[in-house]
Amino acid sequence: MTINTLFFGVVMDITGLRKAALTLEKEMTIREFQEYLLEKYPGLIDINNFAFAVNESYVKDDFKIQDKDVVAIIPPVSGG
Amino acid sequence: MTINTLFFGVVMDITGLRKAALTLEKEMTIREFQEYLLEKYPGLIDINNFAFAVNESYVKDDFKIQDKDVVAIIPPVSGG
Amino acid sequence: MEDRISVLLTPKKLNQQKCYDFVQDASCGGIVTFTGTVRNHTSGKEVKQLEFSAYTSMAVKELIKIAERALKRFDILKIALHHAEGLLQVGDIPVIIAVSSSHRKAAFEACEYAINTLKETVPIWKKEFFEDGEVWVNAHP
């Protein structure tokens, strides 16, 4: 399945990308996707922690990603 | 001794005066002065409660009024 | 301490930008403002207008005391307390309190402290005018 992944802030700097269409070989939870990301972009290990949003809403670690989902990696926010 | 007395808000309406030079026959505390005022202006009994300021500072009931003091009767404030 | 305090009691229209500009500072991270506005009703009765009168000289002293205490008690940078005198219409602004700080929590606390204390201690009196009469607020039991 293919998911659209969005990168922001420090994560964008580390990956060098604003977005990427990633092809996953199996269904994944957010937890599994995070491990997959850390393998693909080892620099992410330096980040404080990050959250995930699927289709513009925060999701938990056990959320199952679906085909065509838009998955955003949310590094620590600092608005305001 | 003579003191200058200032009236504000509802107290001004009751006494019909903005200020008055009152001659006291003896030295008085604020508590005694309050009794004196209630005799002089019986309408004041209807007021919620009032505080006193001498020379522009709040004073307590046992404060002793001096000759030439400016004594303000402060009905419940409602600024803001 | 005086250059960190702006106190005003005036028959003129209050100016929010003036309060903001006074407290704003390149070293502050946030500004909390309380702006009072004249409501169109009190306990279900329609308010036509308000009149504020003050023991002016003492009121200014009490406003300064509040500002000084706020500066001592809270970790804030500057504070402005401006209050109007005279006739005000619905929507007009009787009071503005602005506080700047590096720490927003302190600014919120100081601003709330200042307006609460102002309403308790500053010798200013509000008369409400209704269709059928007028009343000094808080005067009667």
Next chain:
Amino acid sequence: MEDRISVLLTPKKLNQQKCYDFVQDASCGGIVTFTGTVRNHTSGKEVKQLEFSAYTSMAVKELIKIAERALKRFDILKIALHHAEGLLQVGDIPVIIAVSSSHRKAAFEACEYAINTLKETVPIWKKEFFEDGEVWVNAHP
């Protein structure tokens, strides 16, 4: 509920009067405002400028969620949450939150709740520029 909420995420300069005018109402007695301002230093280092970037579509949704929760949780009338994107200089305003209410305590609580929650949940990122480099705030342990 929508006519009681104003949410904005914009590359333009924020406008305090606009926020005030949105929340002001003849039935409200007070307005509490939090205005963020860009500080000239962070942990002792001089800040030259800031840049805010956002996951815009989601950030707007999160701002609306905060406004809706504030309206449910506190006895307030209206709320505005405006946030800036892009480059800001020292003294500029990244965020304004304005809340109107009959009861000032509720307005203070709702305003503080809104800015605290915004700083925790809204996907907006701040980059600080110093003389000798730049850093994403909060990014690293």
